[in-house]
Amino acid sequence: MNLAGNLSPPARIAIIGAAIVIVLAGVRAATPIFGPLLVAVFFAMITAPVMVWLTRRGVPPVLAAGTVVAGLIGLFVGVIIFLGAALAGFIRSLPQYRESLEAQAAVLADYGIDFAGIRIWDYVDQGFLIQQAAGIARQIGGTAVDAFLIFVGIGFLLIEAPRLAAALARYLGPDSSPYRHLSQSGRLLINYVVVRTKVNLVTGVGTGLFLTLLGVDFAVLWGFIAFVLSYVPYIGLVAAAIPPTLLALIEFGPAGAVAVIVAVALIDAAAENLVLPRMAGRELNLSPFVVLFSVVFWGFILGAVGVFLAIPLTIAVKLFLESWEETRWIGELMGSGDRRE
Template sequence: MKIIGENLSPPARIAIIGAAVVIVLAGARAATPILGPLLVAVFFAMITAPVMAWLTRRGVPQILAAVIVVAGLIGIFAGVIAFLGVALTGFVRSLPRYQAALEAQAAALAGYGIDLGNFTVWDYIDQGFVIQQIAGIAQQIGGLAVDAFLVFVGIGFLLIEAPRLSATLKRHLGAESALYQHLSQSGRLLIDYVVVRTKVNLITGAGTGIFLALLGIDFAILWGFIAFVLSYVPYIGLVVAAIPPTLLAFIEFGPVGALAVIIAIALIDAAAENLVLPRMAGQELNLSPFVVLFSVVFWGLILGTVGVFLAIPLTIAVKLFLDSWEETRWIGELMSAGKGE
């Protein structure tokens, strides 16, 4: 008995596959409240997998090792929340001082023929909108707490279940089967990328924070941390992270200080992305710049904020999936940067 799909013309098969993909993506978008915490849990499980392996190799029981890893993540999360609360509170309290400094800079520029007029920060900020957003965030704290709880529980279960799942796949598929070997290799490559990406972001964030501290920019650690987090969003993230310290440098040191911050952050990012990342990650997972930028927009539309931050790991997973089949391997090749060809 012939399969119905074999009698279809290539355009018809492409249309059917395209329709199926659209349906799956629509379902993923509708299930974002569930998929978001799950993907975040998978992401952090990948990052902490080396720590889990290190603990188990030293004789720590598997469940206890998972508890230690999750407890460490909770401690880090609580510390980050406390740090952000203190830093942002201090920043808001400093706004009047920055307003006075900005007026002084405007007066200095007026001496060179550059008139900013009666510039006040609050003229360009809708205070009602800010208050509304703060109230909305306060209302969402309960929901965020529930999501955080689900994420931490998910991380623990993933760390505990990973060896069993791998053993089950190995037993049923066969250690020598092409499918099992490809799945194992793809999983390792994806985990390696996530870990390497985090290390590179640490270099970018630490370098940015240290430079800003040496320059004397207020809240340098806060801007370095934001640079670390937003560096998960390629191209766009660090540009957004550079805006607040650049404005502060202009307010405190004038145009020269702002230019110095822009140049320094650009050099730090270029060194991390073009020198450190290729050496640590290799070329196995290279993606074309267009695919990288498109993936941020695409996954952001599908999964929201989670999709923006996890765009590259998700795209790499799709590419590895496409590379698994002869019929779709050409699509994976189109997604590659084509280095070395």
């Protein structure tokens, strides 16, 4: 008896929707498990070209994977040391920034802009920031186990990738439509992640260089934050531009703040429209609403990991939906509608 065939379309939609809600609720409850796994998959995708480059030059897969993981660990430790030193320097400079901010407020008051009722510097409290830094340090210590699992997962994923691909080809058939579509989708997704990282690198380096030339303190730190937060579409770069804009306001006045805003906008526009290859927009297009909604949705499901990986996860869902004739129309609705053949 074919129960599914006897159900009306609304009933099937309701059952499928309920199943999706149950699965997403389970994923949200298991975020402590899925979060590190997704981060490991993300970094494995980014470093896959390095792994391929090493193995093609005769390096054994285990040694190649170990080299990649060791490089990531070294980079991670270097970033932690850099952020700690930058944060300590920023906290030491707070009294100086407070004096400069008071002077800037006095200048703006002469033009009728009075901050007396707001007193921004009351929120720039050294003790508060030290408490927050201590809390972050405790969180970093608490995530040491997650970091270990992530690095181990990256190594295993890099080693197992060729075997998994061969197994899929063997069971699905190398000439079968599902295998061809899965292989193409995987390559497109990996390519997007790598390209997105390159674009973010241009944005971060460009921002850091401009701030250095302008003379804004901790320019390298703000460039690094711009690189990381650029993975969050629309919102990330805006959030990354706030601290250097405020510092430019304190150090150079309103003209400096405007210069930072304009420069960051121009750098981002150049990176998105000139550096980002046409392939990414043509093959993996997403509508602006879907992009914004995906950040909110995956952030709600997976927290901070979901916010940073919202676009790759949404692209994976879109490619999955386009794999089946029954759901292809949903994947097409998620697109921007400007696909060019």
